[in-house]
Amino acid sequence: xxxxxxxxGAARCEHCGRALAVWLGSDEVRxxxxxxxxxxxxxxxxxxx
Numbered sequence: 860x861x862x863x864x865x866x867x868g869a870a871r872c873e874h875c876g877r878a879l880a881v882w883l884g885s886d887e888v889r890x891x892x893x894x895x896x897x898x899x900x901x902x903x904x905x906x907x908x
Contacts, residue, residue: 867891874901881906 868883870890880891881904888904889896896902 869907870904871907872897872899872901873903873905875899878907879904 865882865884868881870881870888871878882889882891
């Protein structure tokens, strides 16, 4: 994901329900400030509209 191909958004972790600020790419959702996913260890997110 490059700086030009991403935008900020919000998403909910599908495992623990935590809401996080995320980078949204064409096929990737990554929490801002964490390359490893949610603090609970999950990498599955539902993006808020």
